Structure formats: C-alpha cells, structure tokens
Amino acid sequence: xxxxxxxxxxxxxxxxxxxxxxxxxTLPMLxxxxxxxxxxxxxxxxxxxxxxxxxxxxLGAVFFLMVYKKETYKYRAALFTIVAVCFSIAFIANLVxxxxxxxxxxxxxxxxxxxxxxxxxxxxxxxxxxTRTIIFPGSLLEGFANIASMLILWLGASLAxxxxxxxxxxxxxxxxxxxxxxxxxxxxxxxxxxxxxLPWxxxxTLALIxxxxxxxxxxxxxxxxxxxxEFEQITSxxxxxxxxxxxxxxxxxVVILPLLTRRRTQCGLFCPFAAFQSLANKINxxxxxIDTEKCKNCRLCVKxxxxxSLDENSVxxxxxxxxxxxxxxxxxxCPQRAVTYHIKGTPVAVGSDTARILFLYPAFxxxxxxxxxxxxxxxxxxxxxxxxxxxxx
Amino acid sequence: xxxxxxxxxxxAAVLALLIALATFTGMDSFGRKLVSVTGIKVSPWMIGxxxxxxxEHEGYQTVIHRPVFDGLFSERKKGMLQIDWTPxxxxxxxxxxxxxxxxxxxxxxHIVLNPESNxxxxxxxxxxxxxxxxxxxxxxxxxxxxxxxxx
Ligand code: SF4
Ligand code: SF4
Numbered sequence: 001x002x003x004x005x006x007x008x009x010x011x012x013x014x015x016x017x018x019x020x021x022x023x024x025x026t027l028p029m030l031x032x033x034x035x036x037x038x039x040x041x042x043x044x045x046x047x048x049x050x051x052x053x054x055x056x057x058x059l060g061a062v063f064f065l066m067v068y069k070k071e072t073y074k075y076r077a078a079l080f081t082i083v084a085v086c087f088s089i090a091f092i093a094n095l096v097x098x099x100x101x102x103x104x105x106x107x108x109x110x111x112x113x114x115x116x117x118x119x120x121x122x123x124x125x126x127x128x129x130x131t132r133t134i135i136f137p138g139s140l141l142e143g144f145a146n147i148a149s150m151l152i153l154w155l156g157a158s159l160a161x162x163x164x165x166x167x168x169x170x171x172x173x174x175x176x177x178x179x180x181x182x183x184x185x186x187x188x189x190x191x192x193x194x195x196x197x198l199p200w201x202x203x204x205t206l207a208l209i210x211x212x213x214x215x216x217x218x219x220x221x222x223x224x225x226x227x228x229x230e231f232e233q234i235t236s237x238x239x240x241x242x243x244x245x246x247x248x249x250x251x252x253x254v255v256i257l258p259l260l261t262r263r264r265t266q267c268g269l270f271c272p273f274a275a276f277q278s279l280a281n282k283i284n285x286x287x288x289x290i291d292t293e294k295c296k297n298c299r300l301c302v303k304x305x306x307x308x309s310l311d312e313n314s315v316x317x318x319x320x321x322x323x324x325x326x327x328x329x330x331x332x333x334c335p336q337r338a339v340t341y342h343i344k345g346t347p348v349a350v351g352s353d354t355a356r357i358l359f360l361y362p363a364f365x366x367x368x369x370x371x372x373x374x375x376x377x378x379x380x381x382x383x384x385x386x387x388x389x390x391x392x393x
Numbered sequence: 394x395x396x397x398x399x400x401x402x403x404x405a406a407v408l409a410l411l412i413a414l415a416t417f418t419g420m421d422s423f424g425r426k427l428v429s430v431t432g433i434k435v436s437p438w439m440i441g442x443x444x445x446x447x448x449e450h451e452g453y454q455t456v457i458h459r460p461v462f463d464g465l466f467s468e469r470k471k472g473m474l475q476i477d478w479t480p481x482x483x484x485x486x487x488x489x490x491x492x493x494x495x496x497x498x499x500x501x502x503h504i505v506l507n508p509e510s511n512x513x514x515x516x517x518x519x520x521x522x523x524x525x526x527x528x529x530x531x532x533x534x535x536x537x538x539x540x541x542x543x544x
Contacts, residue, residue, distance in 0.1 A: 036417060106529040110475075110536060112440045130465050133436035140428050140435060147435070148424030156416025160409040211465055214438050285405040345402030347395075358406040362413035369417050 022068035025357060029063045029364060030056075036369040037376070051379040058082075058375070059368045066360060070353070072328025076167065076367075077177050083371035084174025086378035088228040091115075093381045093391045094144075095230055103233035109137040115145035115230075118154050118170070120219050122203055122276035123210035135214050153370075160362040162284025163277045166267055166307070167327035168363040169370055172225045176266045180258035180306060187260045189303070196268065196308045196323070199275035206272050218272060224250035268307035268323070278323045286326060286359045287342050290318045291349045294338035301330035301339060318348065326359065437461040441475035441536070446496065452483030453534075457494055462543050472541050473526065476504070479534030484508040488535075495519075508535050515539065 037056060043049045062075050069075075095102055104114055116138040127135045139146045157169045166173050202218075209217045219226075221242055227250035232239050249270075257265035267274050281287065290301075295315060302310045309324040320330070330339045340352035341359050381391040416423075427433075437443070442459030455478055462472035478488055488506040493499060501519035506512075511528045526538040 032414070107531050110440055110529055111532050112435050127436070127465060128431075128433055131436070131463060132432055133434050133463070135436045135439065137439040138435065140433070141424060146424070147433075148428050149420050151427060152420050152423045153416060156412050160412040160416070214436060214463070214465065285402065285409060343402045343406045345398045345405075347399070355406070358403070358409070362409040365410070365413040365417075 018068060022064055025067045026060065026064040029361065030060050032365055033059050033063075033368045033372065036365070037372045047383055048376065048380055051376050051383065054379060055372055055375045059364075059372055063360070063364055063368075066364075067357070070356075071332050072356070072360070073332045076328060077181060079367065079371065080167065081174040081178035081181070083367070083374055084171055084178065086371070087171040087174075087374040089381055089391075090374050090377035091229050094377075097392045101233075102230050104230045105233050106235075109232075112137055112139050113143065114138050115143075116147045116150045117145065117219075117225075117229075118150060118165075119172070119223060119225070119271070119273045120216045121151070121154055122207055122272055123216050123218055126207060126211040127214055130211075131214070133214075135210060136216050136219070157366050158277065158280040159283070161326065161359075161366065162281035162286065163274070163322075163324060164284070164286070164326040164359075164363055165277050165280070166274055167325035169366045170267075171370060171374065172228075173264065173267055175225070175228065176254045176258045176264045177306065179255050180262050180264050183259055183262060186262040188257075189261075191261060191263070191269075191308070193308075193311060196321075198269050199271055199323075202270060203272035203275040221245060222249060224254050224266060226250075227254075262304075262306075263308065264306040267325070268309075274307070274323065281322050281324060285344055286355070287344055288320045288324055288326065288330065289340055289342040289348045290315055290320075290334075291338045291340070292316070292318045294336045294349075295334075296336055296338075298335065301334055304333055305330055326363070328356075331356070437463060438473070441477075441538075448490075452485070453478055453480060455488075455490060455492070457492065460494065460541055462541075468543060470543050471523070472543060474522075474539045474541050475536055476539070477531060477534055477536045478506065478508070479531060481508070481531075481534050484535065491518075502539070504537065506535060506537065511535060513537050 033056060037052060043052055059079075062079050066072055066075050092102055099105070099108065108114060114137045116136055120136050124134050124136060127133060134140070134147055136147065141148050153169075154165075157165045161168055206218045222245065224246055226246045231243060231246065234240050234243055253266040253270050257263075297315065299312065299315070302312060302315060306327060306329060307323055307325050309321045310330060311321065314321050326341070328341075331341060340349055341356035342348060342352065343355045343358065346355070385391045437459070438461060442461045444456055445459050446457045448455040448457070455476060458475040458477070460472050460474045462468040474494055476492065478484055486507070486509065488504070488508060491500040491503050494501050499519070501517075502522045503516040503518065505514045506528065511530060513525055513528050515522070515525045517523070521542045521544070523540040523542060526540050529536045529538070
C-alpha cells in the first residue's frame, strides 16, 4: 500500500453513533466550561451575558468537533490563535483604560504592579531558590496576573500537560501558530537540526545572567511578545534599544519566519520557557507514540511538526523528542495513523482514542478557562467599539 | 504486572483532569499557601528595600528604604538605596534634605530634588554614597535611587 493511500481505520464520524458518542463526551466538558466561565453566577449586564454565551458556544463547538471528527490539530490551532489575539486585545485595552497607554512606567514597576508572565519563570527559579525573592516587579498576591496565581497555574498545567502548555495554555503561542498557518506551502523547507538546540542555549544563558544580575534579562531585552502586550516607556537610550530589539524579534520570529517556514519558530527555536517546559514532559503522564510497525517512514510528521519535535531517529524509536507540545498535528496528518496520543505505562496503539480523550479533557479545561475569559473580554471590547466608537470606558 | 501498570497509568491520566480542575478552583488558596510556605517576596532590587524610616514634613513624608546589597550567594560590594517623597500633592517646589540613611546620627548625603522636572542633585557626605542612579515618578510622589558602597 502506498503511504499516500487513504488513511487506514478512518473513523466514520457521520454515523449516528459517532454523533451520540461525541455529544456524550462533550456534555461533561460543557458543564465544566460553564462552571469555569460563570463560577456559578451569570454576568449582570446583557452585553457580557451575550458575549459569554457566544464564547461558550464557540468552546463547546470546538470540543465537539475535536471529539466527533477525531481530529485535534486544526480545531485546537484555530482556537489557540483566537485566544492569543483576544488576549492581546483585552490586555492592551485594559492597560489603556488603567494607565492610558501600553507602556509600563517606572511608577508601575516600583509599585510592583507589572502583570507576571510565565515566560519569566525559568529566570526567577535560581534567584528564588537562593534568595527567596522573585526578580520581577509584580505583586505576590494582589491584582491581575499576580505572581502566586501564575505560578500555581504553571505548576498545575505542567503536572497535567507537561509541555502541552505550549499548545494548549500559553496565551502567546497562538501568534506564531497563527502566522505559521497563513500560507499553504513553506518557502523555507529545510532548517538545520542544530537550530533546535538554540532554546536550550538561550535558556541556559538567560538563567545564568538573570541569576547573576538578579534581574529578568529576557523580559528586559528580548521578549518579542512585549510588542503585543506592554513595554517599558521609552525614557532613555537603553530602553529605546530594548524596544528596537524586542520589536525586531517579534517581526522576525513570530511573523516572518513562521510565514516562510510554516513552523512555530519563536516556540521551537528561541523561547527559553519552551526549553524549560520540555522538562515537564518527563513527569507528565501523556506522550505521543509512533507505532513503528505501521510507520512507512514517509517523514511527513518530521517535516510538518510545528515545533521541530520529531526527527528521523525519534520516529525510528517510536517516540517524539522531549520538546513535543502535544499539538496533535502529527497524529492528524500521518497517512498510516501510526502516531497516537498515549498514556505512559500502557501498551502503544491500544486504547489510543481513550488516551486522546483523557488528554483532551484537562488540556481543554486549561485552554477554555484561560482562553474563555480572554475571548469574553476581547469580544466585549469589540462590541463596545462598534457601539460607541471606543473600546475604552 | 503490565495490567497493574496500565491501571496505575490510567489512574494518573484521570488525575490530570482533577489537577486541571483543582488548579482553577483552588488557585487563590494554593497561591497564598505557596507564598506562606516558601516565604518568597518580591526582590528589593525591583521595588526597593523594606521601609526603615519615615521623616514627616509639613505636607509630605520622606520614606527611606533599607539599602539593598542582596546578591545571589552573598552581599554585593555595591548596592542601592531608594528614597521616596510622597504624596505628590504636598511636595514643595524644591525638596532639600540632609539624610542619615544608616541612622548613626550623622548625615550621609544632601539631596535636592525638583519634583516638577524630576531632577535631583546629590552631595555625598558619607564616602559610601556614590551617585544618583535615577529619579522616578511614583504613583503618588517621587523616588530617587542612589548607588552605595557596602561598609
Ligand atoms: S509516523 Fe511520520 S514518518 Fe511514519 S508514516 Fe506517519 S507521518 Fe510518515
Ligand atoms: S511531535 Fe506531534 S504532537 Fe508533538 S509537537 Fe510535533 S506535531 Fe505536535
């Protein structure tokens, strides 16, 4: 059989049984999402109520489609991108409302009012271990995105999903994922495997510099996502230089390279948190496996993995690399259906659909709990803009 | 044996769902617990050292923070001292002060601040005081950071 012949064991989603199964599996998720989104209380104003209903319908539909169609990647990627865009809209509108601009002032930093973000976690760990202080100008327990709640979110997601964080939780990842999906074909197809070590080099260098200087070097100098969230007010040549660097990195790593390569270049080739979070895959119960008996070695998965998490050796061993983000793309595109979600400690290719569903539940809870509120907030701002001509106020 | 392994593995997989739910339902209380158990604080390099003394003036206060020399393993030779003047509304056109930051009864430096332009001048009395690192706008006042040598 040619490797490009129809995929074996294709599910038959159009059957009534398939629909009933998908509905039954979606119902508990709908209940959980409703609990997460409303916390037992319906929003008071009618606009937020309507927007919450739209968001709820969107999340429910995406989960239903994932289960019914037995495909993960395209639905997840679309929602992931929507979440990233909505996060940015909501975050910026909020900042403008509170501070009057996207720029974070020294006053906000000295008052410890900078929202904490997971990207800084690998840099705060060594100083926290030695000095019991967090080298970030945020608030420990108060306000939006405080340090403690973000650490709990990260710990929970790391235990439940490992590096699945980078395809299901991170509110930045949807940017390079979105741009990587805009073109049908890649213009740059070959990327030397040596580049996949770069995030480790960046991680090591930044963790050391941050520990020695007791300052979050990545946030100050490199983080490309400052372009879509907040950045320091330009009051000196140093801050101007920092601004030029992060804006250039955003354009290059989050926009241009994903467009040209159809890969998530920021997440796969640069982000230090990505490298750090790969370690969480070691403790997480879910992984992806390749049934080497079914695999015809077409290397489609190697060529298409958004985060460079497969190579010929790993396919030969029937495993992904440690950096796998559990995005589901290789599962969906493999013509042999050789790649499956898997629960460590169970036989490969037995009960793979159960493994996928068991992974989808926690993954989707994280995605909808984080993303749901962002979509609601962004849609509310957008409707406000349409109705009043301004998102603010 | 492999059956037992599978049962444990599926149990752990179900546990992942419970962890996801617990993360959101218990986020605040877990967060508070994390802070109290680890005793972590925000680095004084970020928000200034703890406040050690407050000098009252007519209409405003001078807030002196602990000099910060904290390093990764031991104290650094060079550190930072933050002084705040607050509230903004009560600040005079020119703040002119002699400050004894180490509270040994002797003035350590003379600082002059123009709150309007946020520019300051420094005259060191104690040789440990090096220079002004910068002047900053606070939510409700002004701050200056000075670089200092350790004793
Ligand atoms: S596992 Fe990868 S290499 Fe093997 S058949 Fe599937 S897509 Fe091709
Ligand atoms: S190995 Fe598969 S699931 Fe993992 S990141 Fe690559 S495409 Fe996604």
